[in-house]
Amino acid sequence: MNKPNPLFDHQVLQTRRQFFGDVGIRFGGIAMASMMASQLNAQEIEDRVHPALPNLPHFPGKAKSVIYLHMNGGPSQLDTWDYKPNLVEQFDKDLPKDFLGNRITTMTSGQAKFPVAPSKYEFKQHGECGRWVSSLLPHTAKIVDDIALIKTVHTNAINHDPACTFVMTGSEVPGKPCMGSWISYGLGAETNNLPAFVALVPNFPNGSNAQALYTRMWGPGFLPGKHSGVVLRAGAEPVLYLENPPGVDRSDRRAMLDALGKLNTKGFEKFGDPDIQTRIAQYEMAYRMQSSVPELTDLSQETKLTKELYGPNVEKPGSFAQSALLARRLVERGVRMVQIMHRGWDSHGNLPVELGNQCMDTDQACAALITDLKQRGMLKDTLVVWGGEFGRTVYSQGKLTKERYGRDHHPRNFCMWMAGGGIKGGVELGETDEYSYNPISDPVHINEINATILHCLGIDHERFTLRYQGLDQRLTGVEPMKVVKKILA
Numbered sequence: 001m002n003k004p005n006p007l008f009d010h011q012v013l014q015t016r017r018q019f020f021g022d023v024g025i026r027f028g029g030i031a032m033a034s035m036m037a038s039q040l041n042a043q044e045i046e047d048r049v050h051p052a053l054p055n056l057p058h059f060p061g062k063a064k065s066v067i068y069l070h071m072n073g074g075p076s077q078l079d080t081w082d083y084k085p086n087l088v089e090q091f092d093k094d095l096p097k098d099f100l101g102n103r104i105t106t107m108t109s110g111q112a113k114f115p116v117a118p119s120k121y122e123f124k125q126h127g128e129c130g131r132w133v134s135s136l137l138p139h140t141a142k143i144v145d146d147i148a149l150i151k152t153v154h155t156n157a158i159n160h161d162p163a164c165t166f167v168m169t170g171s172e173v174p175g176k177p178c179m180g181s182w183i184s185y186g187l188g189a190e191t192n193n194l195p196a197f198v199a200l201v202p203n204f205p206n207g208s209n210a211q212a213l214y215t216r217m218w219g220p221g222f223l224p225g226k227h228s229g230v231v232l233r234a235g236a237e238p239v240l241y242l243e244n245p246p247g248v249d250r251s252d253r254r255a256m257l258d259a260l261g262k263l264n265t266k267g268f269e270k271f272g273d274p275d276i277q278t279r280i281a282q283y284e285m286a287y288r289m290q291s292s293v294p295e296l297t298d299l300s301q302e303t304k305l306t307k308e309l310y311g312p313n314v315e316k317p318g319s320f321a322q323s324a325l326l327a328r329r330l331v332e333r334g335v336r337m338v339q340i341m342h343r344g345w346d347s348h349g350n351l352p353v354e355l356g357n358q359c360m361d362t363d364q365a366c367a368a369l370i371t372d373l374k375q376r377g378m379l380k381d382t383l384v385v386w387g388g389e390f391g392r393t394v395y396s397q398g399k400l401t402k403e404r405y406g407r408d409h410h411p412r413n414f415c416m417w418m419a420g421g422g423i424k425g426g427v428e429l430g431e432t433d434e435y436s437y438n439p440i441s442d443p444v445h446i447n448e449i450n451a452t453i454l455h456c457l458g459i460d461h462e463r464f465t466l467r468y469q470g471l472d473q474r475l476t477g478v479e480p481m482k483v484v485k486k487i488l489a
Contacts, residue, residue: 049285050188050196050336057187061458062489063383063421064190065331066183067338069324069366071358072164073211073345074414076392076407079119079355081415082151082436083132087118087394090435091402095395099437105158107348107397108408114395116435117405120352129426136359139367145426146370146379147419148487152430152439155390155411155446160211160346163389163411168217170447170475177221179450180337182475184227185220186464187457191334193292195285198330199229199339202323205357208344218339222468226278226285229339232326234318238293242286250290257283296329309372311364324365328372331382345388348397349406370419379420383456385449387416394435413439416449422456424489447476448484455483 078084095114108114121134124141131144140147157163162172169176177185180197189196199218204210218229232238244253261280268276299307299315302325313319320342327338342362347354366386373379391414392407399405413432419425430442451461454475461481465472 047192048188049192049281049288050184050190052188053186056464057458058460058463059458061422061456062381063456063458064381065336065338065421066180066383066385066453066457067327067331067369068179068340069362069369069384069386070164070167070217070339070341071345071362071386071388072213072341072343073160073209073347074163074388074390074392074409075345075358076119076347076351076355077151077413077415078392078394078407078436079121079351080134080136080359081132081149081417082413082432083123083134084118084394084434084436085123086434087116090116091118092116092400095435095437099433099435100395103158104393105409108393108395111397114393115400116394117396117400117407120402120405127426129428131426131428136356137363139364143367143370143419146374147417147425148423148427148429149415149417150429150444150449150484150487151415151432152413152441152443153387153416153446153449154413154439154443158390158409158411160389160409161214163409164211165214165216167387167389167446169221170450170477174214174216175221176473177223177227177475178216178218178229179453179475180218180229180339181220181223181227182464183337183454183457185223185466186459187336189334189336193288194296194330194333194335195230195289196335197227197229197337197339198335199231199341200323200326201231201233201341201343202320203234203318204320204342204344205361208354208357209346209348210343211346213341213343217341222473223466224274224278226281229337232293232297234322238297239286239289242289242293244290253287253290257287292333296333297326299325306372309368311368313361314365320362321365321368324369325372328369328376328378332376332378347392347407350404351392351406352404373420381421383421383423383453384419385416385453386418387449388414390414391436394437410437412437413443418449418452418487422489424487427487429484429486442486444484445481447479447481451476451481452484452487455488 092115123132126133126141127144133141157166157172166172168178184196220227264276264280307314310321310325313321323340330338345358373382390411393410397406397408431440433440454461461476465474
């Protein structure tokens with residue numbers, strides 16, 4: 001894993017006194033006036049385990065936290081949100097070469113033909129906005145007036161690992177910080193007892209074509225390790241090795257951490273290594289989480305109505321439904337970023353069965369999360385994002401029948417939705433051609449989605465940078481990207 005330059009970080013982490021002392025300049029009066037003016041603010045920052053950077057947010061953001069629902073594998077836009085009724089007449093006809101282009105995966109490049117596969121699912125209009133929604137998403141259909149649907153998201157990558165890395169880090173190249181780590185680094189959190197950034201990896205239906213998830217999806221890259229996402233697991237031990245070993249009580253652990261903290265502090269004063277600060281912070285957070293995590297995961301505090309809202313699997317450890325409820329409980333307690341990684345959306349062969357299982361596993365809980373947040377007055381300052389790493393092709397991969405078909409990877413256009421803090425509900429952005437193969441209006445790059453997420457949090461993505469390897473690195477990459485203003489409230 002790439003690490004920061006120790007000399008650079010040592011300079012950044014110097015106190016004002018160390019800096020002026022090292023250069024031989026003594027501005028005692030000026031320094032004292034500055035310290036007196038900012039004494040209260042400095043104390044407030046010092047008391048917070050996850051403080052924001054001094055200059056952030058850049059402006060008042062409408063969102064305080066983010067819940068990112070990542071459907072890993074690439075949900076089919078044609079079978080969920082991008083309604084193309086005229087494709088029924090094109091069944092089994094070859095996709096015109098003008099649409100096909102020259103960038104397809106090796107999984108279908110050897111096919112003799114590329115037959116059009118219309119969606120087998122019925123679409124109906126829902127909500128006051130009249131959104132067309134597939135019968136696969138009956139629960140999400142009920143909350144369309146709260147979400148903004150973007151139908152023309154596109155990405156650079158055509159395979160899962162680089163595409164997922166791109167979604168979460170703004171780059172196909174591993175080693176960059178993920179979105180949650182950037183947000184933790186910039187804004188910190190409003191809790192001292194839980195991490196600023198939490199990742200959840202729920203179970204997925206049996207028989208799904210699931211792709212591997214790499215820790216870079218919630219990793220800090222070149223940022224300090226304390227900004228890594230903490231993964232909560234299903235079962236009796238949500239965080240590995242969190243509990244004290246047999247024979248060690250809480251007072252013993254406190255005494256050990258205090259002694260270890262003094263030793264580590266001396267080491268930091270001597271060497272200025274930022275990893276020492278990370279180690280101190282992580283030890284302390286683990287101690288606090290011994291109390292906060294059991295309370296967090298105790299769903300007996302939730303009402304029967306709330307549990308019924310999320311569906312029958314909400315009591316099942318590791319289910320998507322339980323993860324969605326935990327996400328609400330996490331942001332309710334001051335966590336800044338919650339990321340749910342749901343696998344199994346890669347439907348190459350038998351899409352109706354595979355996609356049907358995925359939607360059945362997630363649809364009710366996604367809608368419940370929005371409804372639950374709204375009922376509690378939390379949706380206005382919680383940004384919820386739903387989407388995958390790319391879409392699926394209109395042509396069938398393998399054998400095609402009206403009841404069975406598969407779809408290959410498709411990076412040119414796919415659907416995502418956003419709701420909550422700073423987003424205008426009931427809007428739809430972008431349109432695709434008759435084959436859902438290319439955007440014909442309002443194309444949106446995946447890094448423009450990321451720029452919009454940061455904007456909702458009060459961050460100007462162009463100013464939110466950190467110099468590394470000679471570049472001013474940022475979540476949205478080095479190419480010009482714009483905020484998607486048409487979906488902002």
